[in-house]
Amino acid sequence: MVSVPRGLWGSRVGFILAAAGSAIGLGNVWRFPTTVGRSGGAAFVLLYLGCVLLIGLPIMLAELAIGRATRRNPVGAFAALSGGGLWRWVGALGVVTGIGILSYYSVVAGWTIGYFLYDVGGTFGSVPSEEYVKQAFTALISNPTMALALHGVFMAATMVVVLGGVKGGIERAAKVLMPVLLAILLLLVLRSVTLPGASVGLEFYLKPDFSKVSFATVMEAMGQAFFSLSLGMGAMITYGSYLSEKSDLHTSALWVVSADTAIALLAGLAIFPALFTFPGLSPAEGPGLIFVVLPNVFDKIPGGLIFGAGFFLLLLIAALTSSISLLEVPVAYLIDERGWTRRRAVVVLGTLAFILGIPSALGHGAVGWLTSLPGIGVSFLDAMDTIFAKYSLTVGGLLLALFVGWRWGVEAALAEIAFARAPRVNGLMFRLLVRFLCPLAIAVILLQLTLSSLAG
C-alpha cells in the first residue's frame, strides 16, 4: 500500500461547498420529488426528515471522521483503521456502488442537457400543454442516438473535471452558481404555490396521511436520505480525506446537511402544487416527473423560456458537482491502492460507467425489454437505482455505523470530529445514534424488507 501525498481543500468554505456540491444534485431536484410522489406524499416527507436527522447526520460525521483520520480512499481507510481485515470490503462495496450510481446518474443528467437545448431552441415555446411536453420528453428519452449522445457528453464532462482536479474550477463555479439555482428555485416555488388549484398539491405534500406508510416507505426514505446526502459509499470519506487537521467537522456537516435538505424541500414545493393543477399528470409519474411538470410551470411565468433554460443549466451544474464525487471515489481507490495515474483511472472508470449506463439510456422506449424488464416490470434504470441507491447505500451505511460504533470506536471518532465547541450533549447523542439507533434501525428495516419479499 503506497500512501501518496494528498491535496487539501483550500479553506473550510471550500470544503463545505465541495461537499454540498456533492450532496446537492439530481437527488434533490429529480429523485426526491419522484420518490415523494410514488410514496404517498407528506408522510414520506416526515419520515425523510427523521432519517436525515437521526441517521444521515451521524453517518456523515462518521464518514468525514474516517476520511480525515486516515487520509485515504474508503478501501484504504477501512484497512488502515481495522489492521487490514475484512472491513476493507465495505470500502470495496462503496467503490463498486460509485460506478453503479454514476452509470445511470449520467443518463438522467443527459436528459437535463436535452431540456436545456429544448428551451434554448424554443421547443417549448409554441403552445405547450402537458400532452405536448410529455410527448417531447418521451421523444427525447426514447431516441437511442439522443439518449446515448447526451449520456456520453455528460460522462465526458465528469471525466474532464475529475482529471483536472476539483479545487480551482468546480469549487469556484459552485460558489457562484448554487445561489443562482436557489434563486430560480424560489421563483418556481412562488409561481407554483400561487397557481389556481395549488392547494390540492400542497395538501399532498404537507398534510401527512400515515395510512400510506409501510416498511417499504421507511426504506425508501432512508435510501433517499443516503442518496441525497452522498452517504453510504465513502464519498464523504474521500472528501474528508482532503480536509486539514484544524477544520471542525461538526459545523461543516451541519451546513451541508441543512443546505441539502432545504433544496430538496423547495424542489418538492415547486413541483407538487403545480402538478395537481395539470389534469392528466400523476404524482407517481416516475423518473420523468420533473421533466414533464416543470416546463408547464415555466410556461406560466413571464420569460419562462429563459428561466427554464437557466434552471436546467444550473441543475446540470449541480449534477456535475455530484457526479464528480461519484467518480472520485473509485478513482482515489485506484490511485492510492493500485498506484494508477489519475489519468488512467479516470479514463478506464469513466468508460466503464458509460458502458454500464447504456442499458439505462436505452431503457426508456428505445429497447422494449430494457424499458420493462421481464418478470420485474420496471425499467433498467429503475432496477439499477433500487439495487445501488436503495440497498447498497443502506447496507454500506449499516456496516459503517457498526464499524465506527463497535470496531474503530466512538471515542476515536469523537476526537476527530472535535466537538469541543459544540454542546456536550452532542457527543452523547452521537454515541447513542452511531452505536445503537443507526445500526438497529437500518438492520430492522432491511430484515423486514427481506422477510416480506420472501413471503411475497
Ligand code: TRP
Ligand atoms: N447526492 C447526490 C445527489 O443528490 C448524488 C451523489 C453524489 C451520491 N455522490 C454520491 C449519492 C455518493 C450517494 C453517494 O444528486
